[in-house]
Amino acid sequence: MDLRFLVQLAIIGLTFFMLINASALLVYAERKVMGFMQQRYGPYRVGPHGLLQPLADILKLLMKEELRPKGADRWLFTLAPMLAITAAFAAFATVPWGAETTLFGLLDQPVKLGAADLNVGVLVVFAITSMGVYGIVLAGWSSNSKYSLFGGLRASAQMISYELSYATALSAVILLAGSLSIREVVDGQAGYWLGVVPRWFVFLQPVGFLIYVIAGVAETNRAPFDFPEAEQELVAGYNTEYSSVRFALFPQAEYINMTTMAAVATDLYLGGWHGPFLPAEYGWIWFLLKVGAILFTYIWVRWTVPRYRYDQLMQFGWKWLFPASVVNLVVTAALVLYFHA
Amino acid sequence: MDGWLGVIIMIALGVGFAAVMIGLSLLLGPHNPTPEKLAPYECGMPAVGSARERHSVKFYLVAMIFLLFDIEVAFLYPWAVALRDLGWAGFVQLVTFFLILSVGYVYVWRKGVLDWGPAARAGRHAARRAA
Numbered sequence: 001m002d003l004r005f006l007v008q009l010a011i012i013g014l015t016f017f018m019l020i021n022a023s024a025l026l027v028y029a030e031r032k033v034m035g036f037m038q039q040r041y042g043p044y045r046v047g048p049h050g051l052l053q054p055l056a057d058i059l060k061l062l063m064k065e066e067l068r069p070k071g072a073d074r075w076l077f078t079l080a081p082m083l084a085i086t087a088a089f090a091a092f093a094t095v096p097w098g099a100e101t102t103l104f105g106l107l108d109q110p111v112k113l114g115a116a117d118l119n120v121g122v123l124v125v126f127a128i129t130s131m132g133v134y135g136i137v138l139a140g141w142s143s144n145s146k147y148s149l150f151g152g153l154r155a156s157a158q159m160i161s162y163e164l165s166y167a168t169a170l171s172a173v174i175l176l177a178g179s180l181s182i183r184e185v186v187d188g189q190a191g192y193w194l195g196v197v198p199r200w201f202v203f204l205q206p207v208g209f210l211i212y213v214i215a216g217v218a219e220t221n222r223a224p225f226d227f228p229e230a231e232q233e234l235v236a237g238y239n240t241e242y243s244s245v246r247f248a249l250f251p252q253a254e255y256i257n258m259t260t261m262a263a264v265a266t267d268l269y270l271g272g273w274h275g276p277f278l279p280a281e282y283g284w285i286w287f288l289l290k291v292g293a294i295l296f297t298y299i300w301v302r303w304t305v306p307r308y309r310y311d312q313l314m315q316f317g318w319k320w321l322f323p324a325s326v327v328n329l330v331v332t333a334a335l336v337l338y339f340h341a
Numbered sequence: 342m343d344g345w346l347g348v349i350i351m352i353a354l355g356v357g358f359a360a361v362m363i364g365l366s367l368l369l370g371p372h373n374p375t376p377e378k379l380a381p382y383e384c385g386m387p388a389v390g391s392a393r394e395r396h397s398v399k400f401y402l403v404a405m406i407f408l409l410f411d412i413e414v415a416f417l418y419p420w421a422v423a424l425r426d427l428g429w430a431g432f433v434q435l436v437t438f439f440l441i442l443s444v445g446y447v448y449v450w451r452k453g454v455l456d457w458g459p460a461a462r463a464g465r466h467a468a469r470r471a472a
Contacts, residue, residue, distance in 0.1 A: 116347025311458025
């Protein structure tokens with residue numbers, strides 16, 4: 001095995017490890033930000049400023065009893081959380097997070113920072129994130145509990161409804177870049193207009209970006225669209241009957257999905273690792289900063305906006321967001337052709 | 342890494358992670374189930390009936406129209422990549438495609454498939470009054 005292959009394997013391992021860290025950090029960040037927004041400190045006991053709280057949480061959950069309610073489907077009940085978390089990890093595989101690098105001259109040929117580089121990257125991200133719905137539906141159905149079933153049904157209807165607007169909004173970016181490879185889309189955003197404004201697609205696609213972010217919040221079942229687990233109506237939704245680690249895997253999958261959503265938004269709209277001041281080798285710092293900013297907005301929105309009603313959610317998705325994304329696409333196509341010709 | 346190997350390794354890592362975590366909790370956690378613990382949660386009352394009942398037909402309708410429109414979105418991607426080569430002819434084709442689709446969209450809207458909750462109930466009342 002040559003050195004380059006080993007480095008690529010190490011990059012995949014690092015991506016995987018960082019995704020686990022991202023989910024742990026998000027648990028902490030969410031509770032901390034919520035605390036400060038409600039004028040209290042949030043977790044503070046475990047480690048400095050409560051930093052080890054996620055570790056304590058997962059250790060506690062590991063020690064808890066695994067319960068499978070009577071009448072629950074034996075295999076599907078375990079398969080559901082595994083499906084959810086695997087889809088979450090795999091969806092990040094084709095998301096690049098840095099420019100090509102030779103690791104400061106260690107390698108002869110540069111390697112690409114990112115688990116996998118495919119010329120149909122955007123489609124693969126879509127295909128795999130859609131698989132996450134199966135985890136939630138199966139969890140809801142296999143539990144043999146009414147709350148779980150309704151949570152699972154709601155989640156699936158919500159996710160497929162918002163996937164339309166989400167996919168249509170993204171196709172406008174593909175139109176601008178003329179490529180389905182995420183890396184090529186990012187490299188299409190290098191440089192500046194008039195020497196100051198970065199050539200990010202968010203400036204060409206403000207409406208598309210807004211649609212993407214709204215649909216992204218709904219896709220990851222986050223507040224204000226967290227109907228699958230609306231506590232007042234459904235106890236805990238699809239994971240009512242879950243306990244111990246099988247329960248822990250669902251929130252973890254949700255946090256990793258949020259990270260993927262933020263990373264795709266960064267790559268496709270916010271110029272990925274391109275930014276001023278830093279050389280290309282350190283572009284991943286820009287990437288992390290942008291992803292962090294989007295994730296903070298996610299948490300901020302959750303603790304600011306109250307939950308909608310389910311009928312409002314479905315009508316908004318089908319009657320407003322979807323037509324808006326189609327109009328956005330047609331206008332973008334006309335403008336691209338007009339300026340291209 | 343170029344190609345699909347990276348995706349496959351990532352899937353394997355995900356499955357491995359889930360299996361190891363669930364296995365660990367089975368080893369570390371206690372195991373003493375009682376009939377009360379194993380009953381499905383229904384706010385502390387004994388569960389009434391089975392959970393695998395029929396549910397609103399609304400969800401099936403949403404799944405069906407989703408299939409139609411999602412296939413349309415799948416068509417958009419190759420078109421979006423090739424638009425610069427197709428030129429205005431490709432644009433006109435897309436707009437025609439959308440116009441045909443919008444007939445179905447308007448039909449679905451008028452039939453009230455997209456209405457949920459109070460709006461759907463109001464629609465049913467109106468239909469009954471008209472009949």
